[in-house]
Amino acid sequence: MFIQTEQTPNPATLKFLPGRAVLGDGGAEDFQKAEDAAGRSPLAEALFDVDGVTGVFLGSDFVSVSKSDELEWYVLKPAVLGAIMQHFTAGRDVMTGGADAADASGDETRFAEEDAEVVGQIKELLETRVRPAVAQDGGDIVFHGFEQGVVYLSMRGACAGCPSSTATLKMGIENMLRHYIPEVTEVRAAG
Numbered sequence: 001m002f003i004q005t006e007q008t009p010n011p012a013t014l015k016f017l018p019g020r021a022v023l024g025d026g027g028a029e030d031f032q033k034a035e036d037a038a039g040r041s042p043l044a045e046a047l048f049d050v051d052g053v054t055g056v057f058l059g060s061d062f063v064s065v066s067k068s069d070e071l072e073w074y075v076l077k078p079a080v081l082g083a084i085m086q087h088f089t090a091g092r093d094v095m096t097g098g099a100d101a102a103d104a105s106g107d108e109t110r111f112a113e114e115d116a117e118v119v120g121q122i123k124e125l126l127e128t129r130v131r132p133a134v135a136q137d138g139g140d141i142v143f144h145g146f147e148q149g150v151v152y153l154s155m156r157g158a159c160a161g162c163p164s165s166t167a168t169l170k171m172g173i174e175n176m177l178r179h180y181i182p183e184v185t186e187v188r189a190a191g
Contacts, residue, residue, distance in 0.1 A: 001088060003019065003087055004016075008064065010158045012054075012068075013064050015062050015063070015158060016081070023058050023094060027060055028057070028059055029057075029058045030058075031055065032055050032134070041095050042094070042096065043087045046087055047063070047156075050083055051071075052070065057139065057157030066078055088110070108167070110146075110152075111147065118183045119146050122151055125181070127172075134155070138157050138158030138159070139155055142155075149185035151186070153169060153173065166189070174186060
């Protein structure tokens with residue numbers, strides 16, 4: 001098995017491509033600490049067992065791993081590659097717990113019922129134009145709501161701690177949404 005790696009805009013996160021589906025079908029799971037992965041993802045649990053791993057993001061066909069500042073990638077990368085390779089060659093499940101595990105990451109979305117059509121347009125643009133680009137950088141974007149012209153989004157995976165994530169939200173995503181959907185006046189990070 002050959003696992004490719006790619007750098008992300010976040011220097012503390014590296015993207016690993018095992019050459020096969022991880023979650024498939026646009027799925028995504030974000031684990032910020034080992035306790036989040038316990039009993040839900042054997043792969044994420046194995047990665048948190050590697051000293052220095054601080055976060056694991058599972059995408060459709062990639063795994064993004066974040067590290068502590070104390071270790072360099074040249075030290076950590078072989079152990080992470082080994083954990084991913086061992087997991088897939090053993091044929092273990094990436095996630096356990098079925099649909100409940102896949103839905104555990106989402107917050108309630110908030111928007112007025114009369115904005116349902118606009119929200120549908122926003123979600124369509126995010127799904128077709130933004131998510132694929134963000135996934136290339138080892139992350140994901142989550143829609144949280146739309147209120148009085150303001151779209152609330154959050155970045156996950158490599159994009160969550162990326163120094164350029166604010167610029168991505170404000171200049172990239174906000175400008176695109178405002179261009180296509182006149183009702184959108186601003187994009188803010190969900191808090």
